[in-house]
Amino acid sequence: MDARPVLKVAVVACMDARLDLHAALGLELGDCHTIRNAGGVVTDDIIRSLTISQRALGTRSVVLIHHTGCGLLDLTEDFRHDIEAEVGQRPPWAVEAFKDLDQDVRQSMQRVRTSPFLPHTDDVRGFVFDVTTGQLREIDPQR
Numbered sequence: 001m002d003a004r005p006v007l008k009v010a011v012v013a014c015m016d017a018r019l020d021l022h023a024a025l026g027l028e029l030g031d032c033h034t035i036r037n038a039g040g041v042v043t044d045d046i047i048r049s050l051t052i053s054q055r056a057l058g059t060r061s062v063v064l065i066h067h068t069g070c071g072l073l074d075l076t077e078d079f080r081h082d083i084e085a086e087v088g089q090r091p092p093w094a095v096e097a098f099k100d101l102d103q104d105v106r107q108s109m110q111r112v113r114t115s116p117f118l119p120h121t122d123d124v125r126g127f128v129f130d131v132t133t134g135q136l137r138e139i140d141p142q143r
Contacts, residue, residue: 003057007031010053012108013065014040014072018131021065025136033059039072040065041096041104042111051117061123064108068130072097101128105139 010033013021021027021034033053035046042064053059075097084090098104105126113121126139 002030005030005032005053005057005059007061008059009033009061009063010035010050010059011063011065012036012040012042012046012050013129014038014067014070016067016070016131018069019065019067019129024065024129024134025063032063033057039070039096039098039104040067040108041072041098042108043093043096047111047115047117050112050115054118054120060120062112062118062121062125064105064112064124064126065136066101066105066108066126066128068101068128068132070101073099073101102139102143106141106143109139109141 011021011025012035013019015036015038035049037043037046050062075095077095079095080091105128109124109126112118112124126141127136128139129136
């Protein structure tokens with residue numbers, strides 16, 4: 001099997017175990033690159049992975065998926081302070097917590113669209129996955 005995804009799409013999503021991305025999107029193994037982290041937040045490392053996905057492995061589209069009931073909805077930067085107090089060193093990364101799912105999807109879409117490293121930013125779509133119903137709701141990037 002080729003490492004290049006058949007559908008030339010990269011999916012960025014939360015690492016939450018309740019998200020069966022292939023089922024939700026109707027995809028098969030080999031159809032897409034799947035990049036996951038806490039919250040599905042577009043961080044520098046996500047941009048790194050997307051850059052490799054696009055420039056070296058041929059993807060052209062990006063799908064971003066956040067979800068209801070995400071653990072980042074309840075965290076704050078206090079999480080970093082607690083870790084620093086416990087281990088004696090402050091984590092070098094931001095928690096990237098958020099209170100508004102739709103707005104964070106829009107922010108993630110904007111981060112992808114404005115990255116100078118990504119040559120293909122025209123086809124970026126964002127969704128919220130409802131963990132109760134299994135439904136995807138597309139987010140309007142302009143609101």
